[in-house]
Amino acid sequence: SQTIHQWPATLVQPVGSPLSLECTVEGTSNPNLYWYRQAAGRGLQLLFYSVGIGQISSEVPQNLSASRPQDRQFILSSKKLLLSDSGFYLCAWSVNQGGSYEQYFGPGTRLTVT
């Protein structure tokens, strides 16, 4: 069966510091990968998605970036965090084939920028 891991689970970082969140998927090959941010009382905001190694699409212009160095690894980064970057960050995967669109989420990383 497939599993998705995210770390760290929680993170407190000062404004202006760098960020690196990691997500890995097991039990599947060539998945579509997604990064979302969830703010309190609001829906999931899609930040980035990737259909393959090195292929990243950005949905929202911001100071965050994403990379996919390996097939089942997805990394979210920032060079300098802003207060507004605080939130619950979720990684998700879906099968990379036509007709299957369900997304499966990781446990999330709660980021607090102070």
Add this chain to the structure above:
Amino acid sequence: QKEVEQDPGPLSVPEGAIVSLNCTYSNSAFQYFMWYRQYSRKGPELLMYTYSSGNKEDGRFTAQVDKSSKYISLFIRDSQPSDSATYLCAMRNTGGFKTIFGAGTRLFVKA
């Protein structure tokens, strides 16, 4: 107008009640409809997935899609305290990679 509207609640019901959760949407191109359950401080968990209009049942859960009204529902029968969570609707059209999520309805089931 948001693409997906979902009442944030909270919705509080007694144990054993039938719960009805709903979303409306504006994009008639949406074909795939999903419901996720999210416990506090956890990632969303896929509950139900339906294509186009109609009903789908899985245990105590029933998902309904009415494309003519652009309205989807999730019914929970014999609700339990363990059903207390936030329920997110989600939908997308054919192709592309973007799933649109509702803001979620917070449900409390009291013992």
